[in-house]
Amino acid sequence: MAATETYITQSPDIACSTLGDDTIIMSTLDSTIFVLNSVGTAIWQGADGATPLSRIVQDKVCLEFDVTGDEAMADAKEFVDELARHGILSVSSQPVSPGEVL
């Protein structure tokens, strides 16, 4: 049985901007601020609801930051869970269409 894919989507309840390699994100629900480093920014920018997390990690993290797939995926899942807990990202086992996001 194939492993379930994970799809991640940026929440509409945020403000964000990229400064150099970093991304600043603020939850408009509680004004909590997060700053993502370049790896986090790569995952964030790939969070379109349609691209599996495994693909984001492979294409945006492993290739650009020279890390192994397993190591990067474990870190990415931890990162995604953390942002999801704060409502910054939503996580789904199915692709999410743009209409569902906003």
Next chain:
Amino acid sequence: MSLLEEMNRKATDLGIPFSAHVDITWRCNERCVHCYLDHDGKGEMTTEEIKDVLRQLSESGTFQISISGGEPLLRRDCFEILEYARARRMNVKLKTNAVMIGPKEAARIKQLGIEQVQISLYSHRAEVHDAVTKLPGSWRRTIDAIGRLKANGVKTSITHILMTYNSGQAKAVRQLAAELGVDFVVDPTITPKLNGDRSIMRLGISSQELEEILHSEEFVGNVDEFCDPSSAVNEDILEGYSCSAGHTLAYISPFAEVFPCVQFPMPCGSLRKQSFREIWQHSAALNELRSVHIRDLHTCSHCTHVAYCSRCPGLAYLEGDFRGPSSVDCGKSYARTGIPSLAMSRAGHSIPHVSSGLVQISGVQ
């Protein structure tokens, strides 16, 4: 250093306009006695022009944007503009007198994810507030709107501007803010009119009242620390800048003109003639401003207050030289410490009118 301060510093290094203040109109339904704007709407940007400005700011890296006026809700497209800014994922603050915020508007503000609504309130007494705004019933409407915003879960703050009309009422307004459950900022700022007319400066509070405010724990927190004149100057301070105006902050007027800050009316370019990026990167005025470090200030760099002074280069500009002292900020440093600034000493220790500086003091919650 907070995350926001850290990112602001990074934006300074990268030359990114991290914050912008956009006045979408100078028209207003109030006629506040201390207002520094005229209220002519002729030549205002269209909806599409404003959206294009927001797009350009967003593409330049702007994270925080204040939509203000005049009274921004006088524009029928105000919510369309707010919605567009949020669609660009900007952190939007709305500055308003709130008299037009009814139940529908409050719900819409919440739904759009506006981060904060900042509302001017001049008194805890309706008759005093209404005398300042010259709009009968405005206090009641503003207070009701604050209640609606709170009921919708919108983060709201009251800004209380100190002036002769509401002298001595700051504590009561702070108490009212606490009862309403909103943040409170006291602001001893009477800004000269942007055309240089300083006649409204007579509305400023006395030096004595400012001194009382600046030595009050409920307004400044730790008074000993806030008023301590012994902060040592160091290389970091001398290498730094007076404020973020023109470095990470831009102001856009309703007529598409770019300035470093709403209180710094040094023309930098028109968005009807150039792109924002062209102005931000190549304006001679902005680049001259950015070349001036604290160490380059001919008087202030040698002043005993240099490490903590709230010197506003915009107010200095309005006095004729943005590299020079702002006399009102000299007055504030004097009120804090009892020590005359260098500029005051050179002028024979005259105590300047103190009420037109930029300092905003958050209430201790």
